[in-house]
Amino acid sequence: MRVLIVGCGYVGLPLGAELVRLGHEVFGVRRSAAGAEELVAAGIKPLVADVSRAEDLAGLPGPFDWVVNTVSSSKGGVEEYREVYLRGTKNLIEWLGTRPPLKFVYTSSTSVYGQVDGSSVKESSPTVPATETGRVLVEVEGLLFAAAREKKLPAVVLRVAGIYGPERGHLFLQYLQDAARMQGKGDRLINMIHREDVVGLIIATLQSGRAGEVYNAVDDEPVTQLTFFRFLAESTGKPMPPVASAEENAARKRGLTQKRVQNRRAKAELGYQFRYPNFRLGYTAELIRLEREGKLNLPEPGD
Numbered sequence: 338m339r340v341l342i343v344g345c346g347y348v349g350l351p352l353g354a355e356l357v358r359l360g361h362e363v364f365g366v367r368r369s370a371a372g373a374e375e376l377v378a379a380g381i382k383p384l385v386a387d388v389s390r391a392e393d394l395a396g397l398p399g400p401f402d403w404v405v406n407t408v409s410s411s412k413g414g415v416e417e418y419r420e421v422y423l424r425g426t427k428n429l430i431e432w433l434g435t436r437p438p439l440k441f442v443y444t445s446s447t448s449v450y451g452q453v454d455g456s457s458v459k460e461s462s463p464t465v466p467a468t469e470t471g472r473v474l475v476e477v478e479g480l481l482f483a484a485a486r487e488k489k490l491p492a493v494v495l496r497v498a499g500i501y502g503p504e505r506g507h508l509f510l511q512y513l514q515d516a517a518r519m520q521g522k523g524d525r526l527i528n529m530i531h532r533e534d535v536v537g538l539i540i541a542t543l544q545s546g547r548a549g550e551v552y553n554a555v556d557d558e559p560v561t562q563l564t565f566f567r568f569l570a571e572s573t574g575k576p577m578p579p580v581a582s583a584e585e586n587a588a589r590k591r592g593l594t595q596k597r598v599q600n601r602r603a604k605a606e607l608g609y610q611f612r613y614p615n616f617r618l619g620y621t622a623e624l625i626r627l628e629r630e631g632k633l634n635l636p637e638p639g640d
């Protein structure tokens with residue numbers, strides 16, 4: 338297949354590398370030529386375009402069989418979300434409308450689920466996020482579902498949980514730097530997925546995802562902060578993190594959700610088998626990697 342990856346970052350780059358390994362011809366878009374060698378080294382043909390500028394897309398060397406949108410606003414505010422996700426998606430739908438690919442995959446986020454009651458959340462659950470950025474993503478999904486219904490674009494949405502893996506995983510990195518804090522009793526739920534499984538799920542979706550459908554991209558086991566930190570403390574020999582102060586808790590509370598995101602549909606319909614079905618397996622691999630690379634400074638036994 339001739340594949341276009343729009344946004345070749347933490348997920349897009351290894352996705353491209355894997356697709357090249359599988360024998361596909363892969364093009365990767367970034368906003369600037371900086372870092373193009375990285376793409377070339379992975380066998381990806383680098384392209385420069387800003388998805389929020391329609392004229393940039395018009396210059397890309399289409400048509401493509403598969404298109405994946407993995408651009409990210411890099412934690413920007415609402416305005417950046419609107420530019421990168423909303424305007425970017427409108428531009429892509431418009432541009433691809435004349436020559437639609439066989440499949441279009443967009444990596445949305447589990448932040449579209451605003452549930453705060455600890456309930457199990459599946460793809461048919463309501464998407465009523467409390468945050469403005471979450472609402473932008475709901476709007477983006479709506480554009481893609483409409484495009485799929487109107488047969489303009491065979492779009493599929495993946496709602497991706499918190500991604501971890503090499504150099505990523507916010508709580509884990511904070512914990513290693515002794516900067517983590519437990520919120521309250523530690524009963525806050527974390528939903529996550531290893532980067533390798535995001536890549537695997539995107540490829541499974543390109544191959545067999547149904548147009549207009551949505552799949553949660555999350556591992557098997559939503560976990561509380563307490564269980565997560567206990568696992569890290571047992572694995573590393575470091576102490577449990579201190580409990581956050583009332584002020585720290587108050588600052589973090591806005592827009593926080595409490596939910597258990599389910600992955601049954603992705604496993605049943607895409608036939609996907611997780612490489613890291615839970616955080617224990619994924620983070621054990623990550624700890625071993627850091628240890629091997631001499632990047633893990635753990636206390637000696639008995640310290």
Ligand SMILES: NC(=O)c1ccc[n+]([C@@H]2O[C@H](COP(=O)([O-])OP(=O)(O)OC[C@H]3O[C@@H](n4cnc5c(N)ncnc54)[C@H](OP(=O)(O)O)[C@@H]3O)[C@@H](O)[C@H]2O)c1
Binds near residue numbers: 367369408446497501
């Ligand atoms: N990270 C998470 O935990 C998480 C959770 C849920 C969903 N997601 C979603 O997963 C996807 C992949 O995230 P990621 O962590 O791989 O993001 P990332 O590392 O920040 O990479 C984003 C890529 O998009 C490019 N980009 C940004 N703005 C662009 C624009 N206007 N036009 C063209 N390219 C642009 C960036 O390249 P340049 O800066 O060089 O242009 C970069 O290569 C995103 O859709 C994100 O929203 C991520």
